[in-house]
Amino acid sequence: YESFNIVELNRSTVMGANNSPAYKIVYAFTPPEWEYGESINIKAMEVGTLVNGKVYYITYSAELKKYSDYLPIAQKMIGSFELIRQQ
16 A cells, blocks of 8 residues: 555564463555545554464454544453463
């Protein structure tokens, strides 16, 4: 995307109920009009971790003007994600 912008990058955060070491990236962009039928600004957050050689990530995205409205719900969901370590 032409307007892609990294808002925040954190390489030392945690993910899920068991506080797995994780990264978090928050970014904003404006997709081409053909994707949504109109020009809108999107803000997104991705949180990811590596467990037993597998990558797990959760992405939350919303229209920029609504991003903060639903962010607490997304954070609660990310915080409740439970990674089960298998032997």
